[in-house]
Amino acid sequence: MNHKRQRTDFNFSHEFCPASTCKPHGIIRLIQQMSYVPAPDNRQPGLLSGSRAILALILGVTALVYAGTLQFGFTYDDTPQIVTNPRISSWSYLPKYFTEHVWAQISASGTYYRPLFLLWLRLNHALFGVQNPFPWHLTTVLLHLLAVTLVFRLLIKTFSLEVAGIATFVFALHPGHVESVAWISGCTEPLMTCALVGAILCWTNRRNSRGALWLAASWLLCLASLLIKETAVLLPVLIFVYSLFEDRESPRFDAYKRAVLNTLPFAVITVAELMVRARVLRGGVADEPHPAMQTLLTVPSAISFYIQHLFWPVKLSPFYGLELMQKFSAVVVIPAALVALCAVALLLVLAFRSRTLLIAVAWLVLPVLPALIGIRLFDSNDIVHDRYLYLSTIGLGLLLGLAISRLPAAGTEIFRLPRAQFACIALIAIAIAAGTALEIRPWSNNLALFLRGVDVAPNSTPAYSHLAFEVYKRGDAADAERLYKHAVALGPNDWPANFGLAMIEMRMSNWNEADRFFQRAIEISPSVSNGSYLLQARVRVEMQHYDAAEKSVREAIDNWPNIASQHLLLAQILTKQGRIEEARSEYQKELTLNPTSTEARMGLAEIGQ
Known part of the structure; x- marks a missing residue:
């Protein structure tokens, strides 16, 4: 069946390539075709008919x-982050969530x-405790389902139901999300x-009734997203892109002007949050950043x-063999750089082709930028994770959906979809x-x-340490x-490995080795x-090296x-050395703290108060 298609986007191509000199061919023709998508219409026929039915299918x-995953236990960082974390066991710690790092x-x-x-963890702890991981996994899966629902509701505002459905299915079930859904701390x-x-959805409703309330809600959700994870710094740029799409029929200067004005409140909120964050973290980083050249090479x-x-x-x-590049290696850097440059070039072509494709590219690229910038601060042997692609799969799904929607519509139909489109959708869904x-x-x-970690990354120090x-x-x-x-x-300068071996x-x-x-x-x-x-002090006490043990404790x-x-x-230690008055003073300091x-x-009773 041939879907009647209409152009829903202002095409940028003529600004860079006059029609009299450009003749599309190959991938350029596909890109041009992807610039034309069915108008958003929740009533169009086909397998993907009815937004509620499609959303229900995806969620199911x-x-x-x-x-x-509901039968899984606490894994990886769940133990220090949840099971043994005193800060989520009482509401008295709530103010410190906003004045201390995670x-x-x-x-x-x-x-x-x-x-x-941390507040989310505290709520779960208050409701479920830490004896049974089942409800923790349940709330994590429900969070993902809520995210899927919101993504779908946002996409059908901009794309056809066919494209939005494909994109949402890819987002919902991309295998890279297991780190964010099967792992509780990945929530x-x-x-x-x-x-x-939710912030973008509220912002798109600002022209409806009670527009001021929708706008205020979008600003509040912007702040909330920043207080959950740093990746939310991309939100102002997404608002800019969506604003350009809204004004696709306006003159370019007017569209950019309005986009800047629409973005400004989100940018102010983001900058303010980053300033608070830097103050709380005393500069914003735990350790000295890696050298800029090493970061660029990586x-x-x-x-x-x-x-x-x-x-x-x-x-x-959770572990991969990719580590910070200490020096230039042509064998590693040049092939990787060529792949990266080709990808960037293709994405630039797509982004400048139309504002519809610009939205897809923005979702694909923007979420991973904080992870690339963060390489300078990450541990040198722990710089990539699949969870950093969580939002990028929205862009991947959109590009796949736009490409599939342009496949030939002739031939036999299956479930009222053209055969080629149905085959692609079915293969992607099953895979x-x-x-x-x-x-x-x-x-x-x-x-x-x-065990999976050491199998995937046999040269990974963290994998073997864990x-x-x-x-x-x-x-x-x-x-x-x-x-x-x-x-x-594998990692002579790795702190966890040396500390673990000492333990x-x-x-x-083995006191000498431990020391x-x-x-x-x-x-x-x-x-x-x-x-x-x-x-170390306790080890030295066992070795009866009391002076060295005292030195270790005083440094702490x-x-x-x-x-x-x-x-x-x-x-x-001082008691063992016979320094009773000093020992008494330290016991009293301990009682002041505890x-x-x-x-x-x-101890005080033994030495006589």
């Missing part, structure tokens, strides 16, 4: 595919400011998406990685649904996840020691945790003066 399939419970410095994400992506897409490989995982998301893992169902399985437990710790928790200290030593061999050696009473690797961890990152100092107190238990340990400390009271 998505829920079915992700239903298996990992304040284990580190004095941090890079991420996400107060509303930052769907949570942020709900606020961000970006082409990261872009190639994301292109590959957009179009071929198989054997996914991504099956791919997601397969990629979910490693997230069922930590052992399966970390596997070693999981093996140790399961009671095999000897094998854990072997895995940690392998991790240290294992301590548990096995050596704790010292190495301190040298690598002196300010990451007071645990390095305190555990100098860096983290207000943490309980440090003065207690120092008092115990009035309920029975150990401090017992």
Whole structure:
């Protein structure tokens, strides 16, 4: 059946290529065809008929595919972020969500400011506790389904139901989303998406009744999205793009002027939030940024990685072998740079072709830019993740939908769709649904996840460190020691690997080795945790090196003066040295920080108050 198509977009092509000199061919012809899409119409016939029916189908399939995650446990960072995190166990911590970074419970410095994400965790903790992961997984899947619903509602405002349906299905079931849906702590992506897409939806309603309220709601949701995850900084640019699309029939200067004015409030909110964030994080970063040249050398490989995982998301893992480039390597950098340049060139052609394609390209490119910029701040061996493509799959789905909608409409129809279009839609749907169902399985437990990690990235230090710790928790200290030593061999300057190996050696009473690797961890990152100092002190006490143990504790107190238990340990060391008055003073300092400390009271009683 031939759908009657109408042009819904102002075509930019004539501004750069006069009709008298350009003759479209090959991919240019396809791009031109993609500039013409069916007008948004929820009543058009075909398999994709009726927006409610299509949305129900997409949500149903998505829920079915992700239903298996409801039986999964807490995995990866869920333990420190949720299970053992005291900051989400009481409402008394709520004000600190807005004045501390997201990992304040284990580190004095941090890079991420996400107060509303912590609030989400607190709400779940208040409702469900941490004994059973089932309701946590349920709310994570529901968040994703809500994000899918909002994305669909936004897309049908701009694209035909056919294109919006295909794009939403790709977004809902792209295998790269398993990290954001099967992993509870990965819910930052769907949570942020709900606020961000909700902001755009409210903004598009500003010309309806109660327009001022819709506009205010869009600004509030903009702020909320920023307080959930940093990726939301792209929202002002998306508003700019959508504003251009709204004014596609207006003169170009007027359209750009109105787009700037529409974007301005969102930009002000974003800048204000970034200023608060920088103040809370004391500059906004936990460690010194990587050198700019190393970051630039790494970006082409990261872009190639994301292109590959957009179009071929198989054997996914929380760990990959891609690391920060320390120096120029022609074999690595040049091929990756060529792939990146070709991709950028194609996307520029698409973006300038029409404002319809500009929206698709904006969704594809903008969400991954923060991840590329963030390489300068990420750990050198942990710079890419599939979850950073969560929003980019909207753009991928739109481009696929626009391309499929232009396939020949002649021939036999299947479910009232042209045969070629139906075949493409069916193949894509089956492929991504099956791919997601397969990629979910490693997230069922930590052992399966970390075994997948070392399989996908055999040279990844974090993968072996996490596997070693999981093996140790399961009671095999000897094998854990072997895995940690392998991790240290792969990454001699990796703090978690050295710290983990020190912990294992301590548990096995290998005091000299434990002391050596704790010292190495301190040298690598002196300010990451007071645990390095305190555990080293305990090891040195076992070795009866009391002066060295005292030195370790005092360094911890100098860096983290207000943490309980440090003065207690120092008092115990001073007691062993016979320095009773100094020990008494430290016990009293401990009681000032922790009035309920029975150990401090017992220590005072033993030495005589």
